[in-house]
Amino acid sequence: MNIDWRKYALTLLITLAIFGTAYYVASRFDAARVSEIRATEEKIALDILSTETQYDLLGELDCETIAESPVLSSELNTLASQLSVAEGNLGDDNPQVVTLKKQYSLLEIKDYILLQKVSQKCGIKPVHVFYFYSNAGDCPDCDRAGDVLTYLRQQYPDLRVYSFDYNLDLSALETLIDLKGVRDELPAFIINNRKPIYGFRDLSEMEKLIPELKTLATTSASRR
Amino acid sequence: MDIGASGVYFFLFLALYFEVFLLISFFEKQPSKKTDARPSRYPTVSLIVPCYNEEKTLAATVESLLALDYPKEKLSVIIVDDGSTDGTPKIASLYANHPQVTSMRKENGGKYTALNMGIEATHAELVGCLDADSFVAPDALIEAVKKFEEHPDTSAVIPAMKVHGPRNMLELMQAVEYTFGIFVKKMFDNLATIYVIPGPFSIYRREVFKVAGMFRHAHNTEDMEMAFRMHEHGLRIRNAHTAFVYTTVPSSVRALVRQRTRWSQGFLQNSMDYKHMFFNSRFGHFGVMVLPVVTAAFVGALYMTAYALYTTISWAGGRVLDHYATQVPPTLALPRLSWFYVDTSTMTLLIILVMSMTLTAILLGRRIAGANFGIGSLLSYFLLYGFIAPLWLAKAFAGAALSKQSTWR
Numbered sequence: 001m002n003i004d005w006r007k008y009a010l011t012l013l014i015t016l017a018i019f020g021t022a023y024y025v026a027s028r029f030d031a032a033r034v035s036e037i038r039a040t041e042e043k044i045a046l047d048i049l050s051t052e053t054q055y056d057l058l059g060e061l062d063c064e065t066i067a068e069s070p071v072l073s074s075e076l077n078t079l080a081s082q083l084s085v086a087e088g089n090l091g092d093d094n095p096q097v098v099t100l101k102k103q104y105s106l107l108e109i110k111d112y113i114l115l116q117k118v119s120q121k122c123g124i125k126p127v128h129v130f131y132f133y134s135n136a137g138d139c140p141d142c143d144r145a146g147d148v149l150t151y152l153r154q155q156y157p158d159l160r161v162y163s164f165d166y167n168l169d170l171s172a173l174e175t176l177i178d179l180k181g182v183r184d185e186l187p188a189f190i191i192n193n194r195k196p197i198y199g200f201r202d203l204s205e206m207e208k209l210i211p212e213l214k215t216l217a218t219t220s221a222s223r224r
Numbered sequence: 225m226d227i228g229a230s231g232v233y234f235f236l237f238l239a240l241y242f243e244v245f246l247l248i249s250f251f252e253k254q255p256s257k258k259t260d261a262r263p264s265r266y267p268t269v270s271l272i273v274p275c276y277n278e279e280k281t282l283a284a285t286v287e288s289l290l291a292l293d294y295p296k297e298k299l300s301v302i303i304v305d306d307g308s309t310d311g312t313p314k315i316a317s318l319y320a321n322h323p324q325v326t327s328m329r330k331e332n333g334g335k336y337t338a339l340n341m342g343i344e345a346t347h348a349e350l351v352g353c354l355d356a357d358s359f360v361a362p363d364a365l366i367e368a369v370k371k372f373e374e375h376p377d378t379s380a381v382i383p384a385m386k387v388h389g390p391r392n393m394l395e396l397m398q399a400v401e402y403t404f405g406i407f408v409k410k411m412f413d414n415l416a417t418i419y420v421i422p423g424p425f426s427i428y429r430r431e432v433f434k435v436a437g438m439f440r441h442a443h444n445t446e447d448m449e450m451a452f453r454m455h456e457h458g459l460r461i462r463n464a465h466t467a468f469v470y471t472t473v474p475s476s477v478r479a480l481v482r483q484r485t486r487w488s489q490g491f492l493q494n495s496m497d498y499k500h501m502f503f504n505s506r507f508g509h510f511g512v513m514v515l516p517v518v519t520a521a522f523v524g525a526l527y528m529t530a531y532a533l534y535t536t537i538s539w540a541g542g543r544v545l546d547h548y549a550t551q552v553p554p555t556l557a558l559p560r561l562s563w564f565y566v567d568t569s570t571m572t573l574l575i576i577l578v579m580s581m582t583l584t585a586i587l588l589g590r591r592i593a594g595a596n597f598g599i600g601s602l603l604s605y606f607l608l609y610g611f612i613a614p615l616w617l618a619k620a621f622a623g624a625a626l627s628k629q630s631t632w633r
Contacts, residue, residue, distance in 0.1 A: 003505055003512060011248060015241045022573040029568035036564060082564060089569065144550050151552040203551040 030089050034096050037086060040079050041103045048110050063122035076111065077153065079104060080163065092135045102170045108162040109172055115160065127212040128160035130190040132182055136167050141200035145187040148206050156216040228531050229571065235524035236574045242517050243581040246411040253414050255592050258466040263369045266295050267349035269427070272302045272342030274335050278356035279311035281472070286319060288359040293366055301325045302342040307332030335423075336439035336446040343433055351428050358424035358471040359388060367467035368427045379459035380428045380451075381467070382409065382421050384593050388470035393604045394480060397612075398473045399597055400586055400605035406465065407589030413463035417514040420448045421461060425469040432459060442497075445490025452498045455510050465592050481616045488522070488620035495519055496624070522617060529614035579606070 083097070083104055090097050112128065119126050131149055133142040149161045164173055166186055182188050185198040191210050207213060271289050275282055282303070289301050301324055303316045319325035330341055343351055350372070354360065360383075368381040384406045387399040412418045421428075426447070436457045442449030454461060474480040495502075495515060502519075504511040547554050586602070589595070 003508055007245070007248060008513075011241055011245045014244045014248075015237065018240055018244070018577060019237065019574070022577060023570045026568055026570040026573055033564060085565060144546055147546060147552055148550050151550075151555075200549075202549065 030086070033082070033086050033089070034100065037079065037082050037100050038103075040075055040082065041100065041107060044075055044079065044107050044111075045103075048107065048114060051114055063118075076107065079107075087135075098168070101165060101168060105164055105168060105170055105173050108164070109176060112160075112162055125212070125215065126160060127156075127158065127192060127210065127216055128162065129192075129210065130176075130180065130182075131161055131163040132166045132177070132186055132188040133163060134166045134184075134186045139186040142187050145189075145200050148201065148203050151203065152206065152210075152213070155218050156213055158216045159210075159213065228534070231527055232531055232571060233574075235520070235528060236571070236578060238517065238520050238524060239578045240574070240581070242513075242521070243578065243585065245513065246408065246585065247581065249411045249414045250407075250588060255410050255465050258367070261370065263366065263373050265373070266298045267369065267372070268298050268300075268347075269294065269350045269352060269365060269369075270300045270302055270342070270346035270348035271425075272304060272339055272346075272351065272353040273356055274304045274306055274338035274342065274353065275308065275312055275316075275356040276306040276332065276335070276338075277308045277310045277312060279308070279315055282312055282315045282356045283318070284359060285354060285356045286325065289354060290322075290324060291362055292360060292364065293362045294369075296324060299324060299365070300346070300348065302345060303327045304338040304342045305329040306335065306338040334441060334444075336441055339446065340438045343430075343438065347430075349430060351430055351433075352425060353423060354425045354469075355423040355471070358469055360425050361468040361470070364425060364464075364467040364469060365427075368425075368464045371462050371464040371467075372427075372429070375460070375462060377460050378429075378462045379432050379454060380421055380426060380461045381464050382418060382426045382461060383424065383467040383469040384409070384463070384465045385422060385424060385469050385471055386593060386595060388472045390473070390597075390601070392475055393608065394477065394612075395473055395475055396597065396601040397604040397608045398480070399595075400601050401609065402471075402473075403589040403593060403595045403597070404582070404586045405589070406593045406595070407585045409463045410465050410589075410592055412514065413461075413465075415509040415513070416460060417508070417510040418461040418463060419451050419455070419510065419514060419518070420445075421451045421454075423447050424471045425467070435459065443490045443493040444486050445494060448487075448490050449494050449497075452494055452501070455501065455507055456498065468593070477612060477615075480612065481619065484613075484616035485619040485623065488616055489623045491518065492522070492620060492624035493627075522621070525614060526617050526621060529610075529618075 083100060086100065087094075087097050092098075115126055115128065118124065129149065131145065133139060133146060135142075146163070149163070153159050153161050164176075166177070166182075166184060166188075180190055180196060182190070182196050183198070187198075187200060189197045189201070189206075189209070191197070192212060197209060201209060273282070273285055273289070278285075286301060286303065289299075292299060301319075303319065303325065305312050305316055305328065307330060313329060316327045316329070319327060326345065328341060328345065330338065339353055342353070350369070352365075352368075364383055368383065371381045372378050385402050386406075387395060387402050390396045390399040409418060432454065436450070436453045436459060439446040440449055451461060474483050498515075501507045501511045502515050543554075546552075583602075586605075590597070
């Protein structure tokens with residue numbers, strides 16, 4: 001029986017083209033995500049720069065303005081969730097993802113520094129947690145520790161959680177790790193500049209470790 | 225990419241390849257429209273109705289055959305009662321004096337023995353059979369005969385099958401599935417690869433049984449084995465897409481799974497018996513394409529189900545353990561309304577593409593058959609099929625592996 005092998009070849013070409021197109025479209029979506037993250041980072045960087053410049057100009061911060069627009073932009077939270085999506089799609093060793101994470105970490109550190117200034121000048125008592133994790137496969141509890149902090153941040157919108165990839169090759173982050181004396185026993189937490197705490201803590205343990213949470217408004221309270 | 229996902233990509237590639245192949249076949253040769261033309265000659269036709277405990281449907285089946293638009297002197301009906309234990313003989317006896325109907329009764333020996341008995345009892349040029357759970361459109365025989373006349377090399381003609389009066393979701397699902405089948409059968413006709421000659425109203429030239437032999441037990445799928453054997457003998461099977469047959473379908477999951485397990489297990493076991501045809505270009509697209517791809521689709525469907533189950537269970541299990549360990553109360557997270565969080569991975573896009581091509585094939589089948597179903601039926605198909613089909617595939621696979629005999633009822 002005669003077989004038209006050209007048809008098999010043509011089908012193969014079309015199928016490969018469809019596969020290629022699907023891959024291309026998926027990568028365009030990922031590229032668009034990276035662009036969106038970059039745009040958000042730029043906006044946050046601009047916000048922080050603006051506040052810093054305002055400080056430099058006036059020699060002091062306009063506490064009223066600051067109170068109206070909190071230093072930690074809520075966009076930093078959005079950025080965190082967007083970054084984790086990009087990390088899931090592109091892989092945590094993707095160069096673009098690593099760059100975005102470095103920028104994000106720098107923004108967190110700058111936000112923290114600014115927060116310190118604001119709290120001194122304006123007499124506010126922010127509650128913040130440094131959270132150090134690792135994606136290198138040496139921290140089985142890190143995802144769960146992240147879940148606990150994410151939940152707390154949802155419950156207490158004014159709680160500032162700064163999360164850092166301990167192994168990120170970023171000099172500013174290394175300085176912070178040295179300054180705070182954080183060992184590579186992850187997950188690690190620093191609550192309101194106290195001594196580092198190591199190891200996983202469940203929700204109730206974490207709440208006990210942050211007694212300042214009682215001073216913060218909860219989402220259920222703010223909804224009322 | 226993990227090994228599990230690589231397997232999914234492999235089977236998605238195969239599925240796309242096959243669908244593209246069928247669509248190319250469609251555009252190469254689109255099915256012709258139905259015409260009012262009559263055949264130039266009316267060959268003699270005997271239609272065999274093998275039945276076992278079919279007292280409820282036998283009369284309607286015979287009546288639909290007698291109502292066929294065909295010269296009465298050329299058409300005869302042979303009822304072969306395969307040792308029924310219900311009122312079937314009584315129904316058959318109603319036709320005792322009918323000039324067109326012959327009634328026979330034998331000890332129960334399986335459908336293939338009933339068919340063979342009917343074949344031996346006739347000298348008609350064309351021999352057809354109709355399961356006692358199906359009804360034919362009045363012009364179905366004319367359309368089949370026209371196909372024999374149009375292509376004299378045709379040895380058997382299969383009809384386009386539709387579901388008779390689908391009501392519940394499961395029947396609606398099957399109505400869509402049969403419409404998909406109408407498209408696939410037509411394309412298999414273009415490629416000369418039809419591999420089942422379904423029980424409901426398939427018509428053979430009498431010589432087929434001389435050349436290829438009579439029906440065999442063939443793992444309870446004698447109609448499939450006959451098609452394999454015909455391919456082996458180079459006998460051509462064609463599809464008359466304008467010859468409509470209406471068949472009743474199982475209305476419960478249990479009955480459906482039992483029926484499909486028999487079909488699927490029959491495919492696997494017959495494929496084993498005819499394994500020399502796989503990748504053998506002597507048997508054309510049937511050996512090179514259809515046999516390997518249908519077998520791969522079988523394995524692929526099971527693999528994808530296992531993969532989906534594994535990922536879902538491990539994800540859900542992980543979440544439960546996480547909640548237990550973290551004590552974070554489970555929250556019902558609403559999907560975030562931003563394109564950013566929509567899954568646009570290559571795998572998701574490919575799955576959407578495969579499903580879109582399946583939908584295209586269904587709609588083409590609907591056009592070919594002039595079938596009529598709505599969104600509800602389509603939804604039933606896309607929602608249910610993926611969950612139910614793996615049940616019979618797994619059962620058939622296990623049955624074939626253990627060489628267990630599938631059951632008819």
